[in-house]
Amino acid sequence: MKAAGIVVEYNPFHNGHLHHAFQSRIESGADVLVAVMSGQFLQRGEPAFADKWARTEMALASGVDIVIELPYVYATAQASDFARGAIALLSAIGCESFCFGSEQGSIEPFLRTYGLLESKRAVYEQKIHEAVQTGISYPKALNEAYTSLTENGAGYADLKQPNNILGYHYIEAAKKMASPIRPLTIQRIAANYHDPIDKELTIASATGIRQAFFEGASMEEITDYMPEASINILKEFNRAHNGFGSWERFYPLLRYSILRERPSRLKEFAEVTEGIENLIYEAAKKEADVEGFISRVKSKRFTRTRVQRMMTHIYTGFTWEELRSFETPAYMRLLGMTAKGQQYLNQQKKNIGLPLISRAADLTDPMGKLDIHASAMYLLGMGVVDVKKEFTTPPRYFG
């Protein structure tokens, strides 16, 4: 059996993801589709809309065969680290290829870009450094450096597009770890990231869909944009949790944490660059509402995503110290599988490069302990009083 990998958040799973899963299978010619998926906190520094078990169920119901959790240290990190963790896991589980959605839509520009940046690494980094010095955000600096290096040249990947950036980092990660995994890409269609639901499209962005849920759209209005299985799973999640995950919901606990820590300790938390701790503290004092808080903290230098990552680490209580010490994943946490996925795992058992963990209780790896902790923090934010759910929830199975 041949496996292909994808890297996902499914926040929540919608028709765009269905398309990606379907096309990845076609492009790769694989029998089995493996998704490495973020856990309870996401790359943009947000608590997940639905927990990792619900999101795993959605994936298994719609074409994914195996779901592996991307550890917190990677899942909440900047693109290069995010990609490194994900590709390491897909390689370890024996995927022959991986397939990402991109605005670019073809793989050659990515390979060409990688070649260019590798050969001109020093110049590139110098240019980034200079751009950052002018006070702009890191992503903007990266982009300026890149544009000047390619001389706006065609044939290179357009790294102003968010999915292209991620794609580039996947390829970089694969090359750097000399993984035999073969990179593939498919064209991302429709809905830009921040589009609200557009009734004319059957693909809407995850952001738009979340928005619709938060605004109390009826499930019928959403039917056009998500597989029915996703809708049912979300309905159930909603019933059990009286809503969905969001910073709005988590803010009272976050705010209490920030005020409790005070500036002196705030700067110990990951991503809280020294100097911003007073701003964070004062913003939390003043703002009872998370949007007001973020508006006060974000700036040209610190993007919303960056601020949200700080919020995530303060919320979970992870310090620079704790997150700094990891290099590559040393385990693989199985969140769920289909019958076919199980068959693949049985067959591959001996070839899988990392211990495959099905139960939280078996997760003794220090990196895995962070995931268990992050999960308990998420549960508290959702108002789940049984924080041991992490230990009592077996991998989801879709027969």
Added chain:
Amino acid sequence: MKAAGIVVEYNPFHNGHLHHAFQSRIESGADVLVAVMSGQFLQRGEPAFADKWARTEMALASGVDIVIELPYVYATAQASDFARGAIALLSAIGCESFCFGSEQGSIEPFLRTYGLLESKRAVYEQKIHEAVQTGISYPKALNEAYTSLTENGAGYADLKQPNNILGYHYIEAAKKMASPIRPLTIQRIAANYHDPIDKELTIASATGIRQAFFEGASMEEITDYMPEASINILKEFNRAHNGFGSWERFYPLLRYSILRERPSRLKEFAEVTEGIENLIYEAAKKEADVEGFISRVKSKRFTRTRVQRMMTHIYTGFTWEELRSFETPAYMRLLGMTAKGQQYLNQQKKNIGLPLISRAADLTDPMGKLDIHASAMYLLGMGVVDVKKEFTTPPRYFG
């Protein structure tokens, strides 16, 4: 004008407190009654039933002329430190005497006890040390040592009684700081600390009264046990806060804090003796209810009060380090006054030994910063989103 001092929590103010205030005035012959009162957290390690402003209003409405806040470092400490902070403040404001309620009811036994313990300090401490080694709690050890020293002798204060213990420490504090303040005591009447409301008595314990409120007793049922002003102030507090302060109410935030910190950091918080951090963490994991949590943590060695003090410091986020570094109060925070209290303060202005602070914004003293912080933490626990209330609330005035 002559002032007498009392040390109070008023949690909440009831007929027993009215009696104490009234008798203190008679015993001392003073014109003005000054209360040093705990702020948002109390000596038994609990959030206050009503906030310090409401409790100040109750006091001013019922015979107290000036309310000074006992700083957090003393208010949440063991009896000897609690007493030291309180007596230092009463001395500094120029009280000629102070008057405490005691089971003993006369002052001579306390003075005799103080003389005995001072002259036999070394023996006494050795005996306490030995008793602690047997694994009993500190209060029990103290008592055993004391009993053996006095040979159960009459004429000494009975230090098995909680108010006698506090009284002893007031006297000890006054003597140690060579304050000219004159100690007085009145007999405490009726209601033991944990008695529920007894319909035959017009004095009920604060615990009993809180219990009645939590169980939703009608205000009419409580009328016999509290001044009408107290009832009205509590009614208003209840309306504004949708209930009262308690660990039950604060536990979700406390639990989140404990789980977020994990054992490695828990032991940094004040009163968390090394070794108990794992027990605290595991108890918080298992228990969604504060009583369950406390039951798991308390033991022969760690009394409920001791555990609740740990809870208080974890909740507010104060470390050993932060609370260790204070010796004596360096300011006096005015929470409220009557017209007569104001007259006394104007007259005494030049003689008052410490800066008198009326507005939180003027409180730059490090010890005072802790109070402001503790107050914000209390407000969050009560669900007050405007945590700057500390800065916008002027001293209460009763004309």
